[in-house]
Amino acid sequence: MTASTPQIPLIDLGDGRAIPQLGFGTYQVPPADTEKVVSDALEAGYRHLDTAQMYGNEDGVGRAIAASGIPRDELWITTKLNNSFHEAAAARDSAERSLEALGGRIDLFLVHWPLAMHNDVARVWEAMEGIRADYPVDSIGVSNFTPAHLARLSEAGLSTPTVNQVESNPYFVNDEVRAACADRGIAVEAWSPLAQGAVFGDPQLTALAEQVDRSVSQVVLRWVLQRGDIVFPKSSSPERMRQNLDVFDFELNDEQMASISALHNGTRSGPDPDTFDWRG
Numbered sequence: 001m002t003a004s005t006p007q008i009p010l011i012d013l014g015d016g017r018a019i020p021q022l023g024f025g026t027y028q029v030p031p032a033d034t035e036k037v038v039s040d041a042l043e044a045g046y047r048h049l050d051t052a053q054m055y056g057n058e059d060g061v062g063r064a065i066a067a068s069g070i071p072r073d074e075l076w077i078t079t080k081l082n083n084s085f086h087e088a089a090a091a092r093d094s095a096e097r098s099l100e101a102l103g104g105r106i107d108l109f110l111v112h113w114p115l116a117m118h119n120d121v122a123r124v125w126e127a128m129e130g131i132r133a134d135y136p137v138d139s140i141g142v143s144n145f146t147p148a149h150l151a152r153l154s155e156a157g158l159s160t161p162t163v164n165q166v167e168s169n170p171y172f173v174n175d176e177v178r179a180a181c182a183d184r185g186i187a188v189e190a191w192s193p194l195a196q197g198a199v200f201g202d203p204q205l206t207a208l209a210e211q212v213d214r215s216v217s218q219v220v221l222r223w224v225l226q227r228g229d230i231v232f233p234k235s236s237s238p239e240r241m242r243q244n245l246d247v248f249d250f251e252l253n254d255e256q257m258a259s260i261s262a263l264h265n266g267t268r269s270g271p272d273p274d275t276f277d278w279r280g
Contacts, residue, residue, distance in 0.1 A: 006248040008047070011230055013162040014185045015139055019108065020076055021225060022245065023048025023232035025191070026057055034060025035067070037236050042068045044241040050189075050232045051102075052080035052112055053094055058101040065103055077102055080112035080143055080165075081128070083279045088127040095131045105136045110143045110165055114273055121149050122156035129159060141165070143191075144273040147180035154184070165189035167270050168229060170199060170220060170263040178229070189230040192269040194220055204263065208256060215243060222247045223260045 010018035024046040029037050034057040038049060042064060051061045058079060065075065079102060085094040099106060111128060114121045128140045141163035142149070153161070164181050168174045168190035181188050199205050199220050209216045217233065221244060224231040233244045252260075271278075 006245065008245075008248070009225075011187050011228075013139060013187055014160055015162050017107075017139055017162070019139075019163070019187065019230060020048040021230050022221070022247070023050055023076065023078075023230070024241070025232040025234035026051045026055055026061060027191070027234060029055070029057055029060075029234065029236070031057045031060055033236070035063045038064035039067060040236075040238045041241050042070060044238060045245055046241070047074055048076040048078075048232065050078045052110075053082035053085070053098060054080065054112055058098055062101045062103050072103065072105065076107045077105070078108040078110065079106055080110040081124070083113055083115055086111075086115065086124040086127070088123075088130065091124065091127040092131060092134075095135055095137065099135060099137075106138070108139045108141060108163065109137045110141045110163070111145075113144050113271075113276055113278075114142070114146070114149045115277060115279075120156075121145070121152055122158060125153050125156075125158050125161075139163075141186075143189075144276070145177075146273055147177060149273075150180055150184060150186070160184055161186055163187045163189050163230070165191055167192050167268060168224070169193050169195040169269065170202075170205070170223070170260050171195050171265050171267045172269065173261055173264045178227075187230060188228075189232070190224050191232075193224050193231050193233060195267075196269040198269070202263070204259065208259065212250060212252070212256070214250065217244060218247050219252070220260070222250065222252055223257060226252060226257060 009021045011021050024041040079098050085091045132140045139162045141161040143165035205216045209219045
């Protein structure tokens with residue numbers, strides 16, 4: 001990590017490991033651009049990278065890691081099981097491909113979507129438990145799981161996911177899911193924190209950013225962090241990458257935090273986990 005890069009806080013997970021609270025996301029980074037973009041992110045000081053089989057860019061992430069010269073123990077790499085591979089054998093095959101692409105080790109492997117087409121999410125979670133036991137996959141978790149999905153894992157007598165990666169931003173705070181995760185000791189990762197860019201045109205957020213002399217992006221990321229969630233913004237601009245890391249030397253007060261949360265209107269930026277069935 002460069003001398004000018006702040007120390008990123010760690011969030012303790014239920015399996016005894018600790019994850020960097022802020023990382024770099026690669027959603028919608030084109031495969032052809034991924035190695036360059038991720039290399040720039042590593043140069044900027046990011047050590048936590050989030051990718052997915054669905055994104056089609058694991059190979060580029062792996063090449064950037066290999067070229068960086070950064071010791072593997074200084075990195076945290078997350079990827080996610082594609083929707084087509086929920087059956088046990090397919091899940092294991094896909095894990096092997098991801099491990100090969102990402103240099104032989106995965107810090108965190110997530111079920112990307114619960115999928116409404118499946119009657120029982122416990123089946124795919126059993127497959128994930130087997131992958132953790134048999135491969136160099138250190139932690140497992142879920143993404144887009146609702147309280148009902150989490151309850152089903154518990155009812156089946158299965159292990160508790162370490163994290164649940166869910167949509168959370170000022171317009172969709174997702175506090176019901178966050179509360180269910182807190183009750184179960186599951187860390188929350190917030191995807192789409194900037195609401196696919198919608199926050200940048202918000203006059204209230206713009207005014208607040210001017211008040212604290214920060215960018216809108218920095219203010220929203222700070223809100224996510226102070227809520228205790230993990231977050232991984234994405235940018236192809238090295239300058240913006242560095243700016244998004246520069247969020248640990250200021251705090252929002254209670255009134256400012258509440259004003260951002262009050263923007264909630266129930267508008268999702270992505271699909272509803274209760275209906276999403278895309279296999280890919």
